[in-house]
Amino acid sequence: MSAPFNFGQLKFLKALTEALFHGAPMVISADQVVANITELFAKVGGTKLDEIRLSLTATELVLGPLFAAVDVETRAHRIRNRLQNSQIDLFQDMARLRGIVYACYYGHWQPGVEAGDQQANAANPVHQQIGFTLPKFRVRGPADMAITRVEGREIDPAHILDADTLGDEYDVVVVGSGAGGAVAAHNVAARGYRVLIVEAGPFYPSPRITHHELDMVAQLYKHGALQTSTNRDFIVFQGRCVGGSSTINNGICLRVNEAGRTHPDAVDVLARWASIGAPIDADAFHSSYDAIRDRLHIGTIEARAGRHNGPHLINGWHAYAAGSSDPKEQRAVADWFAKNFGPPHTPAACAYCGYCNSGCAYGRRLGMAQTYLPDACRDHGARILPGTKADRIVWQTSIDGRREAEGVKLILPDGSRRTVRARVGVVVAAGTIASSKLLDRSDIDGTGHNVSLNIASPVVALMPEGVGGNAWDEDQMSSYVDCGDFLLESHFQSPMAMASLMPGWFTDHSERMRNYGRVHSAGILFPADRRGRVKDGKLKFELDRDTDLPLLRRAMATLTKVHFAAGAIECYPALTKGQRLTPDMDIDSFFETAIRESDDVTLSSSHPHGGNAINVDPDAGVVDPDCRVHGTTNVIVTDASVFPTCIRVNAQWTTMAMAHYATARHDPFG
Template sequence: MIKDWIVEGLADGWSHLDGASLQDNRQLDCDVLIIGSGAGGGISAQVIAEAGFKVILVDEGPLKTSQDFKMQERQAYPDLYQESAARKTKDKAISIFQGRCVGGSTTVNWTTSLRTPESTLLHWQRRWGIRQLTSENLQPYFEQVEQQLGIRPWLANNANNALLAKGCEALGWSHKAVPRNVRQCWNLGYCGMGCPTNAKQSMLVTTIPAALNLGASLLSRFRVESLNIKQQRVRGASLQALDQQQCPRQIEIKVNARHVILAAGAIGSPAILLRSKVPDPNQLIGKRTFLHPSVISGALFEQPVLSHQGAPQSVYSDHFVWRDGVEGRCGYKLEVPPVHPILLATKLTGFGRFHSEMMQQMNHLQVTIGLLRDGFHEQSHGGQVKLRDDASPMLDYHLSDYLWDGARRALLSIAELQFAAGAKQVYPLHEQSRQLNSWTEAQSFIKQLAMQPLATRLASAHVMGGCAMGGEAASSVVDEDGNFRLLAGLTVIDGSVFPTSLGANPQLTIYALALRNSQRLAAKLALSVP
């Protein structure tokens, strides 16, 4: 039987309030309120608690543990994801996968842990005036996080990943092993549904238990309605309890805090700032919110691929990410996703018998994705977080001709790779698509496809920006330490501070930056103890 540390900790007296069961309004006090328990909030909670401060950690999602993770899509998506894994951009053109549970997206991601590319950091320095975040300065933070979370290259490839490597080798394209944040991994392949063995070193089983052991309090199923601001200083937040279906209840908590860390993610953090009507004279909040919009291509092989089994991601190729320079044509990263029935069925194009026949061949299907690197070119401005009438967030994301050119080239590269790996047929996910029988046929077909919203299938599990950091106040929401420029008592520590996308999976960058900035904040708070 798998040991469930969360259940044992709660039984031993950890402080936890569940918004679905709380029966009365409350007022709480703390030194530091941390909003969001993912990569940024989880790391910050441990660091601030270790510094001796009273911490309250709040998440709008439920507290689920290994005993709840049944490897069932129909249960995992509504329990663990924003909008039941059906979140989309305003025009419905891009599916967005984000966690909504204690541990955030670290609870449900595919464990890929890559350092920030040097090209990205150099661009940030040159274009956005970010001077301190060099590879040399970030090195100790990367090393500490990698050691704490067991991050190392994973060398046991399932067929899905092995075929990506095989295609790269046949074509002479570069590829590498994916470092993963796991210990004693069972190689099940269901990472996206929560790890049932606690092998994934997510915030759920690492930093959050560490903070709770030090006396931190956890609030789950509470939505932050607004920050409380007095005399140009953030002094806490107003929270609304949610029921088990994530619907608002008439129960509220007011939290008074010396300092607030906003770590609700690159859609959630801008939304909270917008709801709170914080000062924003340059109209920057929510702007330049970036995805890695990803095109998708399936390939049928004679042999079984069984892409639902084994580590979801263990091989990647950066061959095309920087090929045309940082500010040249849109680069793209090649990876594979796991292939599970509901996820496949909702992304697969076509209707009726064709869709049914493709689903029946799922075990012979290899899938490769091309993640577009957005934000480095003058024609790639990302999207904008806006509020709906009910104050919930949405992402308005315009895809420029620059990005569409990258999407077409990515589909071409993937088709070439899949045929080089031995595919008998390739099927780019597009409403006008059909099964292609050769690389020659694929080239002419993909070159004439209409690259446009809702026709081309696009998805992203990486959301970045919206509270951009920078060296100049006129072009940034926060400074390099994450401190909000126009209000005291507020630090943003999550992927929303990125001024561009990364060109790499963002988990490890957020961990390292959170470690750096929360340590700096703890030192500053220690100097200002009343």
Template sequence: MLRKPFNPFEAAIWRRLAETLFVEPAQMAISPRQVVDNLQRLFANIEGDTPRDTALSVIATWVVLGGPIWHFAPRPFRIWRIERRLKNSRIDLFQDMARIRGIVYAGYYGHWLDQDDENASDAASEDANRANPVFNAIGFTLPRHRARAGTPDDPLIEEHVGNDLPHTVFVGEDAIPDSVEVIVIGSGAGGAVAASNLADQGYEVLVVEAGPYMPSSRMTPNEAHMSSSLFKDGAIQTTRNRDIIVFQGRTVGGSTVVNNGICLRLEREGETHPDANDVLATWRALGAGVEPQALEESYCRVEQRLGVHEIDRRLGRNNGTRLLDGWNAYRAGSTDPLDQRAISGWFRKNWGQKTEPNHCVSCGYCNTGCPYGRKRAMPESLLRHATLSARRKARILAHAEVAQIGWGDRVIDGRRVATSVQVMLPDGRGKTIRVTKGVVVAAGTIASSNILSASGIEGTGKGISLNIACPVPALMPDPVNAWDEDQMATFIDRGDFLIESHFQPPMSMASLVPGWFDEHFRRMLNYNRLASAGALFPADRLGEIKKGKLGFELKPTDLAVLRRALSTLTKIHFAGGATEVYPALLHGETLRAGMTDAEIDEFYWKHIEEPDDVVLSSSHPHGGNAINADPAKGVVDLDQRVHGTTNVLVTDASVMPSCIRVNAQLTTMAMADRVTHGRRVFG
């Protein structure tokens, strides 16, 4: 029986919001009651405090809107009150409340038929949704129902389960060992690389992951279910001030399961703007020098193991190509030196070549786990090697959260020795596992900082950086069908910011398309005519973890970069033929073709005064446990060993001492490889 996290009173508020935020209910493809049912299912699947916190938020919003007076008023009055109290407010709390509309959109555009049958195959589940009224209304076609020629350049969308991990590699809750040589905390990019290298050296390795394992055979294009299953806090985690959404995977494989496989180096000829910040030079100046040759060798090893290569043009034939065409047209008329020296191209990824059996079929669902088994995320690559092919096969304990590291007697020079790890199981039981060699911490910037802090390590969780993204959809005169390709295919490195093509399936795209009420509804009816890209800009060492949650305050200079980036992207859209551009602003303003460059620049300076004015997100938190030769300036030494300890390493993105400005996946892997490949790090 479905557990309903929202009581009847809370459900009634959600229903009234659904009746207000779209169009007149008679024009909706599903009823407001069905929207609420979808939200009940979505939040019932999210672990932790998020469902209760969200219920409290919707009640607070209801009170701010006027409580019973608003609730029982006609729709025009309800709209007027939302516009006055939420949409047009300059009060931070009310601006934060305005973001609740994205949850309501998820309940509508995340509609899925026959979702109560958990045993249904992916094919059967998709077939049941041929008649999905929401998808049909916006013209979206599920992957298996798309017209494909079946050629290498246009492959049929079929499931490939050959790389799923067998159940034998997992440790059951009642079979957790009392002792193991090495525990790796976290199974994402840094943890999987470390586990694979250490298992190859013959260490007995147990990988502990807070999230469950979701094989591709259990993944479907049901966005709501996948988001609530695979992301921390159901993909609605934010910074403390709610200014920035922070996406993090919470599953075996970590964020590599829910990302786009982008593999960018810190610097690469033909891929990096020549005027971009020299990241390694910045690190050296901070006292965190990393030997370039060692990092280069690790990049090469990781790229070879994952088969990293530039993606096929087929994977970005609609939206990806359109961004590059618009960019070339825009740059031809620009006199800005940064534009003229910019680098553009196609992403390099760890997807298989199109000649391989698990090659990408461009279904467009990268960010909610590939339902067709076509990824080379950590479960399908390095974790598979560690558990099935390594010299000494590693094991995985899934759905077990690490509370802290335990310490034994200090060695003669005063350094601490890790001797145990305490894990918590979903039912609340605890288990202390003894370690005889060492511990690798790789749970991600936020979780690793919290674990180290709980274990008595000082100075953690400071100097956290983000690569912050802001989406800008655009309306094209003719159908684009951008959903029928890889979500992210092409990029422009402009030096002070990047621009990346991206497009999402209906539920996720609805949260990116700005606008309110009937206007948002109309924009989504033009789903097939939308193209989309996003600006990505670095925010360097502005974050700190307090009471377990990330605080992050942008500076005026960061907002200036954001305005320039959005202005440039808007001009690119218009150069590519867009008739309207919809930047992700809280008020949902529209820019129209024919505006001058000066008018576009002025628009963004006028409409972005503070972070609450715009939708911002990040999938790349890094820093918090920075490397540094000086223990007073960093948590780990240059070999990523925690200062003052003998046998604790950190191998995730939290060791990065400053913002790296590009996707962090490949560099996280290379940094982990740098300190674990061919080394007996634990004696």
């Protein structure tokens, strides 16, 4: 493994780290932080490493001259003036380097006998500094779930292929092993087809998953959880491993327009699809939801799993709404999430360790790698080829003149290329961005357009001493409020992730992290409908100033007020400058002034969808209502890229339902 940074870059990283911690106590050295950064990017590699190198060079120029040679106070002064408080878009983009430095401080992991050794980190100085205890050492009462492994759910390694065991032809090649690919692969294999599942990421079963966050994000996320839009306004989180994002998400399962769990004024998603030429059989689609629910044992989470941060949001909402005269707020739905963690109220239920986003080390999450994938392999003969990129679909002409997939060109882990024949058909389910890229490389017109995102941004709240309990000792996300045009979702992160999203600079950031046991957190989620496109292999996405930014401000203001209604004494919205709010402030006016453009706030999404939309008209969509690519006989797309508009809720369950809908009602290749 080659060194990711040269001497000058390492020197700058150390100087930057020292400046970002100016005035704040450090329990590991700046050199150790730089070593952690180096280790992370050595594993991430690729184009993301090239981007970071370029960003380091540009930032050093902006902070110069001789940034590393001047004293720490001068360095901090330059950062404050040129990055923290800048309104220049380029400088605001550079300011996001702070998140990497803070993540690699609070994500520090002591090496042990084994990878991810919790015992070696029993006295991790960073954990002690913020009052955090690793799951292995938490004391729980008899009413709590023991943090132990559930065995017997993993994929048999014998069903994982490599270059030597890969065959020359299969009936069906499925590209992608996440929510859409795994369900489709299972259903197609159950029809008797010989199925190959191609996954770009590694095979990483839950026994290999640890609480070493820096290692997990490098191994399990695309671009090490640093994938961004082309303008760097949005971080887009996507899994890149066998099981896809179902391996590293919070398991949230919401249907579109579910009675009693969706705001009654929310847009009717399926009706809207039908109105623009994408009719879906609603009864059949909800039957697909039901089938996924039954296999994944989806159910409302146990209250003990979200015992601190979860009720904080629900109780805060009720207190806030009691004083509201807005009829829409009176009709809002506040409830606990349903998840595929469990099943609930059984010995295999979620042990709420708080590490969902870096993978479940305990085999309790019923993701694709614990359900549909092992089922497809064990019961129906499917096989999985990890670490392999699908480069393009190879075509021939069918008897009726349409294009017919003959095979798929693959790039194997060693860089060699090989074409695997697909005797019957191809399923594309690599996610909105990757599926659009694959179809484009395969000469399918119109791909990658009208991409939607559910946009998220957090607001952290400081509670009075002794109020609320340790929010890190529970399920990361447990409750939500559907406000009609946006959602509020409780969430709390493990140390590294929390440090990267915690607003603030210098001593402010350090103080907030030292209050780790006193803070609660939640985020907004609002739909940005058909604002983006995949261009030159990357996501180009911009919010609309006249519609999206006012909604963003209103959602952030509402969540801040809910925190204060729940008893918070300070709030820290995820703003670039790191401001703090108190209950006596005019919250609405503050956000009107503070958020003038996307660069003023940290925005992310785990739910990209669209790009290859369903439509009866080939000129208006890429796939037909059966998810078959227009103009082809045997290529279907079964991931969220076929959604015609933004679904406004977390996409996992709907993606699985779409894959089931496309492959279970009838034989898509029959």
